[in-house]
Amino acid sequence: MTKLNDRLTMLKELTDAKGISGNEKEAREVMKKYISAYATEVYTDHLGSLIAKKVGKEDGPKVMVAGHLDEIGFMVTRIDDNGFLYFQTIGGWWSQVMLAQRVTIQTSKGDITGIIGSKPPHIMPAEARKKPYEIKDMFIDIGAASREEAESFGVRPGDSVIPYFEFTQMKNEKLLLAKAWDNRIGCAIAIEVLKQLKDVEHPNVVYGVGTVQEEVGLRGAKTATNTIKPDIGFAVDTGIAGDTPGISPKEADSKLGDGPQIILYDASMISHKGVRDFVVKTAETNDIPFQYANIAGGGTDSGSIHLTANGVPALSITIATRYIHSHAAMIHQDDFDHAVQLIVEVIKGLDADKVKEITFN
Incomplete structure (x- = not known):
């Protein structure tokens, strides 16, 4: 850069x-x-x-x-038995810009990386692929195998979840992406x-x-x-x-x-x-x-x-x-x-x- x-x-x-x-x-x-x-x-x-x-x-x-x-971002509201995080949106989000996006969770033990999970299209019926995925059904994958492991990473309900993106100056240097x-x-x-x-x-x-x-x-x-x-x-x-x-x-x-x-x-x-x-x-x-x-x-x-x-x-x-x-x-x-x-x-x-x-x- x-x-x-x-x-x-x-x-x-x-x-x-x-x-x-x-x-x-x-x-x-x-x-x-x-x-x-x-x-x-x-x-x-x-x-x-x-x-x-x-x-x-x-x-x-x-x-x-x-x-x-x-x-805008998200807040952790629940950790399930398999270590996946569920969340509340903070600010206005449209579901179609959220899936498969990287996020950062601010925990008591420091920042950890997650991704908003999505199904591969290969296993989705044609009709399901045409419908927007509802936010209430989304989850965040942090690579934990259980609730206990997620908690050992420092994750707790109430933790902030922030979109991840690197500041970028475009080829036209007047334009900035962030x-x-x-x-x-x-x-x-x-x-x-x-x-x-x-x-x-x-x-x-x-x-x-x-x-x-x-x-x-x-x-x-x-x-x-x-x-x-x-x-x-x-x-x-x-x-x-x-x-x-x-x-x-x-x-x-x-x-x-x-x-x-x-x-x-x-x-x-x-x-x-x-x-x-x-x-x-x-x-x-x-x-x-x-x-x-x-x-x-x-x-x-x-x-x-x-x-x-x-x-x-x-x-x-x-x-x-x-x-x-x-x-x-x-x-x-x-x-x-x-x-x-x-x-x-x-x-x-x-x-x-x-x-x-x-x-x-």
């Missing part, structure tokens, strides 16, 4: 880190490692979300930029925003946040926002790319490399018009490419951010991503760069008067 530059090394470490919902410690430590140098203060809330505070002006408007630390882009790319954006604001004067207090448990109900965003009490909130996340075969423009029309997505609507919120208009104007003024998108069947942390206390004007800015909620997904580096540039320019354009104008637009 070609030697990675500093940014790609950060992205590799973020995506390689294991961190399903409810067990985000490893991912949080990686984000803390990279964001601490650019923050005035770094701390966590009581649920485990990471909060990095960067002061421009101490009494200035509070601006929250939040990616979520957690990724597990957990949803949503370590949001965490990377938060890190890079604070980095680019390090020596920039602005009259705001910026919070780069890595929230927990987004995939199971936007939970960490609730506690983190309540801790920060921001004046403006941005969720930075992955969005749907529509540039692969089988997806119609009616379903999704965003393309990798055409700029960050400004989410108009999702199942958890309607974007705040004042914030949205200001972000669009900032993008147009600075010639930053962007795309409009909506996500009728899912939500982002903005869904919790905007309902905190007496309300927080909020917007989701996302990165078009192929193959999310599977073992591996693909992003375009230009979209990452332009998302960071857009958020930095937005923050530079904010002050108390502008926040007041936006809030009541």
Whole structure:
């Protein structure tokens, strides 16, 4: 593998880190490692979300930029007499992307490798081959011959199970393939925003946040926002790319490399018009490419951010991503760069008067 530059090394470490919902410690430590140098203060809330505070002006408007630390995965629920593991999905999975995929189980004795078992087609009736295999019937094979042997490996019910995939730079080096882009790319954006604001004067207090448990109900965003009490909130996340075969423009029309997505609507919120208009104007003024998108069947942390206390004007800015909620997904580096540039320019354009104008637009 070609030697990675500093940014790609950060992205590799973020995506390689294991961190399903409810067990985000490893991912949080990686984000803390990279964001601490650019923050005035770094701390966590009581649920485990990471909060990095960067002061421009101490009494200035509070601006929250939040990616979520957690990724989808599984939790061990039962070990049968033959040493096979049964599991609960954590986050949204489609059964057809799961069979015969490698996973890592985090045990009390260290990580062990498993595979989600599947029947050979040779012994399946023709009709059975046409039907999706139900998740409730799936199991994980760790090479144990009995429950006792599986337990001797350190496996217990409640253990986290993480998809396994190696970070890969494609032949087109702008494209990156990895597990957990949803949503370590949001965490990377938060890190890079604070980095680019390090020596920039602005009259705001910026919070780069890595929230927990987004995939199971936007939970960490609730506690983190309540801790920060921001004046403006941005969720930075992955969005749907529509540039692969089988997806119609009616379903999704965003393309990798055409700029960050400004989410108009999702199942958890309607974007705040004042914030949205200001972000669009900032993008147009600075010639930053962007795309409009909506996500009728899912939500982002903005869904919790905007309902905190007496309300927080909020917007989701996302990165078009192929193959999310599977073992591996693909992003375009230009979209990452332009998302960071857009958020930095937005923050530079904010002050108390502008926040007041936006809030009541």
